[in-house]
Amino acid sequence: MKHINIEIKAKCDDIDRIRQILNTGNAVFKGVDHQVDTYFNTNSGRLKLREGTIENVLIQYDREDKDGPKESDILLYKSSSNNLLKELLTKALGIHVIVDKEREIFFIGNVKFHLDKVKDLGQFIEVEAIGKENDDKENLLQQCKFYLNLFGVDKNDLIPVSYSDMIIEKQRSMNNADAHAYISN
Numbered sequence: 001m002k003h004i005n006i007e008i009k010a011k012c013d014d015i016d017r018i019r020q021i022l023n024t025g026n027a028v029f030k031g032v033d034h035q036v037d038t039y040f041n042t043n044s045g046r047l048k049l050r051e052g053t054i055e056n057v058l059i060q061y062d063r064e065d066k067d068g069p070k071e072s073d074i075l076l077y078k079s080s081s082n083n084l085l086k087e088l089l090t091k092a093l094g095i096h097v098i099v100d101k102e103r104e105i106f107f108i109g110n111v112k113f114h115l116d117k118v119k120d121l122g123q124f125i126e127v128e129a130i131g132k133e134n135d136d137k138e139n140l141l142q143q144c145k146f147y148l149n150l151f152g153v154d155k156n157d158l159i160p161v162s163y164s165d166m167i168i169e170k171q172r173s174m175n176n177a178d179a180h181a182y183i184s185n
């Protein structure tokens with residue numbers, strides 16, 4: 001299945017406040033999903049296998065890294081919790097990075113909200129306005145901006161990259177600090 005997605009991601013120090021706003025807005029709560037996203041090495045875009053208690057899907061996507069709303073072109077393949085698929089992808093492509101998170105999932109119409117607690121990174125909110133290939137991208141963008149304003153997200157809290165990029169950067173920083181400490185001794 002192919003679709004267009006306009007999304008924002010931001011640090012969130014007050015998930016309870018966002019949850020309250022969503023509940024007041026009659027958002028449909030889909031549940032809490034423990035998700036492990038395994039990102040595989042690719043020549044272009046990103047490829048991840050999401051294994052969760054609610055969502056199990058193979059996702060290939062291309063997205064520009066920038067602050068604020070950004071467009072993603074997404075291909076989804078719904079799967080079951082399948083170790084054979086993961087083993088096949090691991091052998092064929094190799095694992096790039098793994099993201100482990102607890103995600104609360106809400107919907108208002110075509111807009112999906114994630115309240116995320118990402119292992120080793122912290123708490124975040126994601127807003128995804130989801131449309132089909134021929135949907136008006138401007139309308140999806142306006143939906144994202146509306147919720148960005150409703151939640152009072154500060155521009156400084158916007159995240160331009162994926163959680164996978166953040167984890168890789170954190171690992172690099174830790175490795176550089178370890179190397180520096182080793183050289184200093």
